[in-house]
Amino acid sequence: MATNLLEQLPHISPVATFAEYAEVRKKSWVGVSERGFEVLTYDKGWAVMSGKEFDIGGGFGNILDQLGITEGPYREEWDKIIVCTEGERRDHMRKPYMHLLKPQQVAKLQPLVRELIHGILDDIEDPTDVDFMKEIGDRLPTQLYCELISAPREMAPEIWRITNSINPPLITFNKARLKESEDAYWEGMAFLKEHIEARRDNLGDDFTSELIRCELSGMIKPDETTSVAMSLLIASMDNTMHQLGLSLATLLEDRSRWEQVLARPTAAPQAAEETFRLCPRFNVIMRHVSQDVTLDDFTFPADSWIAVATRSAGRDETKFDAPDEFRLGRPASKALQFGGSSFSCLGATLARLEISEMIKIIAERYPNIRMIGEWKAAIGPMVTECEHLRVSLV
DSSP: OOTTOGGGSOBOOTTOOHHHHHHHHTTOSEEEETTEEEEOSHHHHHHHHHOTTOBOTTTTHHHHHHTTOOSSHHHHHHTTSGGGOOHHHHHHHHHHHHHHTOHHHHHTTHHHHHHHHHHHHHHOSOTTSEEHIIIIITHHHHHHHHHHHTOOGGGHHHHHHHHHHHSHHHHTTOGGGHHHHHHHHHHHHHHHHHHHHHHTTSOOSSHHHHHHHHHHTTSSOHHHHHHHHHHHHHHTTHHHHHHHHHHHHHHHSSHHHHHHHHHOGGGHHHHHHHHHHHSOSBSEEEEEESSOEEETTEEEOTTEEEEEEHHHHTTOTTTSSSTTSOOTTOOOOOOGGGOOGGGSOTTHHHHHHHHHHHHHHHHHHOTTOEEOSOOEEEEOSSBEEEEEOEEEOO
């Protein structure tokens, strides 16, 4: 493919349907959209996400730029957070997250996660008509967050309000909610600063205490402690909430999928991975090249943006047999939406635990669960939101 003939690349919408992606993949593994280049196949997508030649070009800061948040105290605080950093600064900021969220530590949380899920299900007043997102999906990540930082569980609704106001307006490009986002950010910062200071004289085995120990050991500086805590607040709930809804809806919209889960109760983690492939929360993972980079037969010109289209790559027929089908027992593959290399999602192990345990426990307690009516997802340029999902548990 000649690199100087960009007009020959297929053009695709940033919110293309699965069918549209499939048609474009017949022509090329790379296309063009208003975002930049679109990588449409799994192996090429993984090569982009894991290749050292590809960076994030400022990361989340580019979204802030597009929204007009280019200066001032709000932007300055965002620029301290790991999602807006690269290079040595990012490597430095990753250390406390890797310490807090290492897989062996997350595995120890399984009993707590199961306890929370059972408690949430026990609280449901009418199991014949359940608003999944409101009564289940939104509650698990927020209650778990409270437990992890040793905040009272009763604070979960307030923490949900804060986190639901910070990130969603930005990643959905909802400029009407930017003031709400900024106000919630400062509210979250004030809460975390007070919480961290109160915890300094009473260290325990929670995340806040471990974060303070990271500071005391010299891993991070005192002024970075709140930035790390803020990143955990922003990242630990919103995305998991929506993926919980997307995953359950994907399983229930075709009864044969749920029957596979019931037939293999220990395969809940595999079921979760299949839902990530078929219906990921993140529709694209963005990368950037500062110089010409050649991948197989195509050269990405310097200063190009590349969107790894997870909704396309997850259904790549050259990688997955019958890619539109839900199948347990497929050969293991990495969920592209969690990224790769030094830009991978550090909370992926925790999110996987929450979602797989939710699937397993609902299958144990409510094997006859069914969807009520149609579920609704909002597909945007960056993420998919689970807007509506009602179920009968019995």
